[in-house]
Amino acid sequence: xxxxxxxxxxxxxxxxxxxxxxxxxxxxxxxxxxxxxxxxxxxxxxxxxxxxxxxxxxxxxxxxxxxxxxxxxxxxxxxxxxxxxxxxxxxxxxxxxxxxxxxxxxxxxxxxxxxxxxxxxxxxxxxxxxxxxxxxxxxxxxxxxxxxxxxxxxxxxxxxxxxxxxxxxxxxxxxxxxxxxxxxxxxxxxxxxxxxxxxxxxxxxxxxxxxxxxxxxxxxxxxxxxxxxxxxxxxxxxxxxxxxxxxxxxxxxxxxxxxxxxxxxxxxxxxxxxxxxxxxxxxxxxxxxxxxxxxxxxxxxxxxxxxxxxxxxxxxxxxxxxxxxxxxxxxxxxxxxxxxxxxxxxxxxxxxxxxxxxxxxxxxxxxxxxxxxxxxxxxxxxxxxxxxxxxxxxxxxxxxxxxxxxxxxxxxxxxxxxxxxxxxxxxxx
Ligand SMILES: Cc1ncc(COP(=O)(O)O)c(C=O)c1O
Numbered sequence: 001x002x003x004x005x006x007x008x009x010x011x012x013x014x015x016x017x018x019x020x021x022x023x024x025x026x027x028x029x030x031x032x033x034x035x036x037x038x039x040x041x042x043x044x045x046x047x048x049x050x051x052x053x054x055x056x057x058x059x060x061x062x063x064x065x066x067x068x069x070x071x072x073x074x075x076x077x078x079x080x081x082x083x084x085x086x087x088x089x090x091x092x093x094x095x096x097x098x099x100x101x102x103x104x105x106x107x108x109x110x111x112x113x114x115x116x117x118x119x120x121x122x123x124x125x126x127x128x129x130x131x132x133x134x135x136x137x138x139x140x141x142x143x144x145x146x147x148x149x150x151x152x153x154x155x156x157x158x159x160x161x162x163x164x165x166x167x168x169x170x171x172x173x174x175x176x177x178x179x180x181x182x183x184x185x186x187x188x189x190x191x192x193x194x195x196x197x198x199x200x201x202x203x204x205x206x207x208x209x210x211x212x213x214x215x216x217x218x219x220x221x222x223x224x225x226x227x228x229x230x231x232x233x234x235x236x237x238x239x240x241x242x243x244x245x246x247x248x249x250x251x252x253x254x255x256x257x258x259x260x261x262x263x264x265x266x267x268x269x270x271x272x273x274x275x276x277x278x279x280x281x282x283x284x285x286x287x288x289x290x291x292x293x294x295x296x297x298x299x300x301x302x303x304x305x306x307x308x309x310x311x312x313x314x315x316x317x318x319x320x321x322x323x324x325x326x327x328x329x330x331x332x333x334x335x336x337x338x339x340x341x342x343x344x345x346x347x348x349x350x351x352x353x354x355x356x357x358x359x360x361x362x363x364x365x366x367x368x369x370x371x372x373x374x375x376x377x378x379x380x381x382x383x384x385x386x387x388x389x390x391x392x393x394x395x396x397x398x399x400x401x402x403x404x405x406x407x408x409x410x411x412x413x414x415x416x417x418x419x420x421x422x423x424x425x426x427x428x429x
Contacts, residue, residue, distance in 0.1 A: 066310040128162055131236070228260070335403070
């Protein structure tokens, strides 16, 4: 049961647009591994990890220990002083990024990371034109909203940027949906090339390799490599927004861009969400010549703060030492297969998509292609009743369920979650 008093106080003091999940919203009081508990003592299997932020596990002892030991020494000193954990994490991220001569700048959120990437690209290229994907989401600030191709997350159309939206982030909807993969890529490339013939030279293309808020949609592998060739000929930069796809979540790759690797790494990469396993770390990686193009000071006061860097270092070591990318591939592969089998028996499921532990289930009115956000809400409620927390998304009226558990998910937990989800889907038919 919801704490009505807390809900009333929440509604009285926080903005109306700060949405809560569920008819009776939850207060999550603690977690362990892949489970969380609410204030009434109910236990849930967590398939959303606080919007993909608890990437490894709840209350992971290695991270908790690193945070508490660091907090006992110093929490924050600012970037005005040398900061050992920040240098160490930057070295590791630079090396993992695949970007040559990489420099790393830490922020406190994905939004701020993307803002930084936009500032770098627009300054470097002396252009305020940005190419972005339809159905994209890149954050909530004034500039990030200006490159977000999702009506539900665009509270204003005012923007410091001129944004042109490109086809291709959604494989199974839109004008090219009926084409085969190669033809789909060719059509998107033709569209991009044509668009570039009509505009002033853009600074960059920004894209999520798998769209997160958009409902875990993606293009065929190789689309961004094909785009890259067109862009590189014109000096246009490629920014990969890895805020949701980073650190092995997709199973097949450490970064989402690696599904589009034939033209090399992106010029700029942004990250956030999972790296701190719940601590607020965001950041940007770029080649030195791009990162260093600013000719004025720029700081993020809390970016790289010691306590979050300690969490990031402990979390990164854990996920590499325990091959959580491999776990995402194996357990995510089983889960996707299982959910596809359920979908085949469930008329309202249009598609089960994604890879690794990043799985979208799009719901439609049975027998039609019409998005069914009410069904998505009903499945969320039923799954919660069964003891499973899910996420929601999708540019088409949030009609996609989002499955993104911590990457340490076990096979038994995947089976348990799939069974609850199956019952929830059946219950609303
Ligand atoms: C792909 C992507 N980029 C950027 C952001 C913004 O990150 P934050 O909410 O940490 O500002 C998000 C958040 O959902 C995201 O999914």
